[in-house]
Amino acid sequence: MxxxxxxxxxxxxxxxxxxxxxxxxxxxxxxxxxxxxxxxxSEAELLATECGSTVTRLNLDWPLIFESLSATGPVMALTRNDFAVHETTGLYTVTDHSDDGCRVESNTVNLQLLTQVIHVAFGVKEASPNGPRFSLQFFAADGSAIHKLYMTAASDLKMYHALIKQLTSADQSQHQAIQSPPRFNRFNIATFNSRRVTQTTTHLHRDTEDFYSGLIKMGIVSPLVETSSSTLTFLRPDLFHPVLNKVAAQDLYITICVRNYGCIQVYQGPIQNIRITGPWFNILDEHFSLHLNTEAVSGFRVNTQSTDGKQVLKTLEIIDANHQMIALILLNAGQETDNVNLWNELIAEEISRGNCLG
The missing domain is CATH 1.20.5 (Single alpha-helices involved in coiled-coils or other helix-helix interfaces)
Structure with a gap:
């Protein structure tokens, strides 16, 4: 070959x-x-070889895309990076959009998408055990996948096919032109800023700052975090399974966030069905799935952020060998004091048991 x-x-x-x-x-x-x-x-180059058959190259008419997706019914939204896949199923309700990006917020689908990062899109038909599967897939200039939307059994396929027909590009060649990959590592991301899209290669702490700034913009994290002080504690990587099992057993409503350099996707709610498949840690619930490659996890940062000495946020930052975030887990805002205390005690228990790194 x-x-x-x-x-x-x-x-x-x-x-x-x-x-x-x-x-x-x-x-x-x-x-x-x-x-x-x-x-x-790249994925985009590979998909393009099926143009004219099972793949359709699309024009990026964002107003039409947003309007149609909001009326398509439940879809499965997928955002991933190298080590984590985040899937939520529900209505794709676009609540705000501009030339830079869009905000999607509905019953379960909650994300922020930077449309400036997206340079090509495809409508895709693929075989599955349950028959043909249809999706809308978005890619960056270097051909890497930013965000994908899969139709479900409850989706309006007539609306989907009508959208694909309206968006079909005159160019259906099997060659996809791409730009050279950016000269920075996989986790240097676009800053989630409504006024501009920037990219950084400087300090690892910017990676964390950009993640939190995106969540602040989405209303997931309090703006107080911008002026807070942080205390970091590092926990062993093998704690992920037992900690999440305890969260599931206590029926705590948590927030799980995964992002790449063009999209942040968030799930908020309880977790139930946890399974291990080889190196993959999986949450397989009705409207939410997480797939995490545990071989890439080097540990957790427990990030305790406070303002004026008052604790406002305690998060679990899942990190790789370069101390860059793969995913972020925190307690949902506005929960009862008992749940906040339970969450804090759960994490403090692991620290007190000597499960810290270094």
Missing amino acids: NLNPIYTDPYSPQALKQEWSELCLAIPRLRIREAAATLNV
Whole structure:
């Protein structure tokens, strides 16, 4: 199998399509993200090889997209980074949008999407055990996936197909032009700022600041955090399963956040169905799923933030070997004092048992 070097133009879409087909035969159930990595190309380049068949390249008419998605009925929204996949199912209700991005907030789907980061979109039809599966997928200029929307059994497929027809681009070639990847690591993100989109390569603490600033803008975290002081405690990586089991047993309403450099997606509520599959820690609930690659987790930061000596936020920051955040977990705002105390005691118990790193 001849692997195409990434970001080399031109390449042969026909050869790439053949290599993808051979790879799928050799490794059944291989996901497109892993296939793209194996073939040394981006997801967008791989999908484009199916244009004219099961994939449709789309124009980015955001007002039409937002209006139509709000009327499509329940969808499954998916946002991921290298080590975590966050899925929520519900209405895709766009509550605010501008030239920079949009805010989606409904019964369960809660996210902020930076449309400035998105350069190409596809309508995708793929086979599944339950029949054809339809999705709308958005990609950055380097061909990496930013956000995906999958139709569900309760979605209005007539609305979806009408939207795809209206958005269909005149360009349905099987070649997808992409830009070279940014010269910074995978977790340097776009700042979630309504006035501009910036990118940074400087300090790791900016990674944390940008994550929290995005959550402040979404109303997930109090603005008080901007002026608060922080105390960091590091916990061992193998505590993730027992800590989340305790959260599930206590029926605590928590917030779980995953982001990449173009989207922050949030779930707020209880968790119930926890399963371990190989290296993957999974939460598999009715309207929410989380898939976390535990092999990438180097530990937790317990971030206790306070203003004027009063505790306002205690979060679990799941970090990788570079101390950059994979995901963020905190207690939902506005809960009763008993639940706040229970959450704090749960974390304090692990610290007191000597489960700290370093």
